[in-house]
Amino acid sequence: MAKHAVLSSGAKMWRSLACAKSELRLDLTLACGQSFRWRETAEGHWTGVMGGRVWTLTQTEDSLWYHVYNNQEWQGEGSDRKRRAGVSLQMENKSGKKFKGALKKEEEEPVAVTSVQDTEEEEMLRDYFQLNVKLGDLYKELGAADPHFKRIAYIFSGVRMLRQDPTECLFSLICTSNNHISRIHGMVERLCQALGAPLCQLDQTSYYNFPSLSALADNSVEACLRDLRFGYRAQFLQKSAKQILDTHGLQWLEGLRSVPYLQARDALRTLPGVGNKVADCVCLMSLDKTEAVPIDTHVWQIAKRDYNYASGKGQKTITDKLNREIGDFFRQLWGPYAGWAQSVLFCADLKGFQKLKEMPQLKQAKKEETDEEED
DNA sequence: ACGTGACCTTT
């Protein structure tokens, strides 16, 4: 049976691309509530589904390493769902880096070097992590405008926005209302298992593609999701999928990428289960709207606590008006990449990452030489 | 246009 890849074991073929940890931190970026499709399968190794393929990612100080599994490693389903031909034994990548067998045994025979595939997969990663955006430069600009950001970003470097598939992003985010990350994780997993195409199985874990719009739109879906403990969100998912297909078409969501922020936001808000917060999340996380700032109760706390944000003091809930005001406040402070800045502070406030704040400068001594002094 | 509850499920 196929197993999850581990870099040090050398049992699988790995490839890499140059990427400093200050530009990308997998542990923070993949577990901060943007995507619910990744889990840590070994220390520092993250396995998940992206672009219809199963990946394991890990990183060293200067490199992002990746292994892509063959979808046909799945045993026991039909064979007509494969998007990917059997290419599993490349021994060398196009940049000449090798990491097969590490320092250990080398059982596998070299077969072929398919640099077309290499290029395609590397490009998928660059797109998904938006590596064209230079995070170091962005942090520097944001830190200059906002001392609090600078303090937080010092510890939480490498948090970046994913560029997710719009369908996956929208329907995952509809699940998030009145909910916690841990529970959403399970819900999305059950959703894919019930309605998505199987891709492969690794160490007792099966991986599934995210369901298609037509699968989500089927009339039987609401009852199915009720059974899977989606509660009142079950009908939101089915009705939104149906509404998109009936009144807009398959390409509509992706088309919102080339539409201005507020227009895309309003379009999303016509869908059941999609209000201000979810619409802004989808805009930011999948539609290239870097200025979208999702406002939830948590972000509201941050505004009040860290920025002395006074408006709406006696309020119980976030009204439309308050939502607009807080969003504008942050956009004015941070500029066109306000959404990216918000994600850093949001991540830093997650309870799972609190311990990072306690341990002092243990490993960041070297890269901060260029900065001016600080207390 | 702005401000209150009900809503599924789990801690």
Added chain:
DNA sequence: AAGGTCACG
């Protein structure tokens, strides 16, 4: 009560 939305007043 929780990382919200919808349907009223």
